[in-house]
Amino acid sequence: SQARIPLQKSNDEISDLVGRFNKMLDRLQEYTNQQKEFVEDVSHELRTPVAVLEGHLKMLQRWGKDDPQVLDESITASVSEVDRMKKLIQEMLDLTRAEQIETNYTHETTEANETIHQAYNDFVMLHPDFKINLDDTMPPHTMVQIYRNHLMQVLVILMDNAVKYSSDRKEMNLSVSTEENMLTIAVQDFGVGIAQSDIKRIFDRFYRVDKARSRESGGNGLGLPIAKKIVEMYKGSITAESALGSGTIFRVNLPLVATKKHLLK
Ligand code: ADP
Numbered sequence: 024s025q026a027r028i029p030l031q032k033s034n035d036e037i038s039d040l041v042g043r044f045n046k047m048l049d050r051l052q053e054y055t056n057q058q059k060e061f062v063e064d065v066s067h068e069l070r071t072p073v074a075v076l077e078g079h080l081k082m083l084q085r086w087g088k089d090d091p092q093v094l095d096e097s098i099t100a101s102v103s104e105v106d107r108m109k110k111l112i113q114e115m116l117d118l119t120r121a122e123q124i125e126t127n128y129t130h131e132t133t134e135a136n137e138t139i140h141q142a143y144n145d146f147v148m149l150h151p152d153f154k155i156n157l158d159d160t161m162p163p164h165t166m167v168q169i170y171r172n173h174l175m176q177v178l179v180i181l182m183d184n185a186v187k188y189s190s191d192r193k194e195m196n197l198s199v200s201t202e203e204n205m206l207t208i209a210v211q212d213f214g215v216g217i218a219q220s221d222i223k224r225i226f227d228r229f230y231r232v233d234k235a236r237s238r239e240s241g242g243n244g245l246g247l248p249i250a251k252k253i254v255e256m257y258k259g260s261i262t263a264e265s266a267l268g269s270g271t272i273f274r275v276n277l278p279l280v281a282t283k284k285h286l287l288k
Pocket of ligand 1: 180184185187188212214215216217225230231232233237241242243244245246247248271
């Protein structure tokens with residue numbers, strides 16, 4: 024019938040098909056390797072909290088019945104370790120979900136000004152002692168190509184990091200600018216900063232510059248990878264610029280929605 028591939032194929036066509044088939048296999052192999060790496064990373068990350076939990080439970084088993092102080096301390100420590108694991112699981116889910124942002128989300132648009140103000144207000148409520156300067160020169164009704172909750176998630180990750188990695192100068196600048204078809208949101212802090220040798224890796228999953236400090240502040244090294252993945256799903260980008268000891272600027276670039284004015288041009 025019409026749909027069948029004719030038997031007489033030229034060598035060119037066959038080698039083209041073989042080439043395409045092999046490319047598909049390569050992609051499949053790459054995908055499988057990525058999945059394997061992810062499972063390895065996750066198992067590795069879960070090992071620490073499980074070991075800590077095990078330690079506390081053994082303490083309880085041995086001395087918990089007779090020593091009220093051990094009982095109290097070990098239970099408190101165990102509960103906080105479980106909270107940490109819950110946060111890790113939630114962040115791993117967020118990362119996987121960010122990788123699968125559906126095409127119906129990528130058509131969503133958001134009023135940038137309103138969302139940034141909301142993030143600002145939420146932050147002020149949560150961190151009354153942290154000074155945050157909002158540069159308010161953005162024209163109203165600037166629409167960006169991203170689902171609102173995803174933009175919020177990205178802003179929260181960056182603003183939380185500014186607090187987690189702050190120094191004595193508890194201050195942050197939040198500013199917005201537009202160039203050509205992109206909106207740039209800059210989050211600048213005056214905290215500990217990041218060394219040049221680390222800056223390439225901060226967007227890798229589970230990467231933390233200072234494991235101890237991160238663990239103390241509940242960091243799993245997944246915030247920036249989640250933010251990057253989300254932004255890239257909307258054809259945007261995220262960059263970091265930093266100097267050790269003086270602070271960091273993260274810039275989120277997102278496509279602007281073409282306004283009527285753009286369309287008329
Ligand atoms: P975490 O949950 O550990 O904060 P992130 O993926 O958000 O994970 O960040 C990765 C690492 O990058 C952090 O552990 C920290 O070392 C570094 N980092 C992120 N944001 C900042 C910042 N604003 N200032 C200094 N270092 C930062």
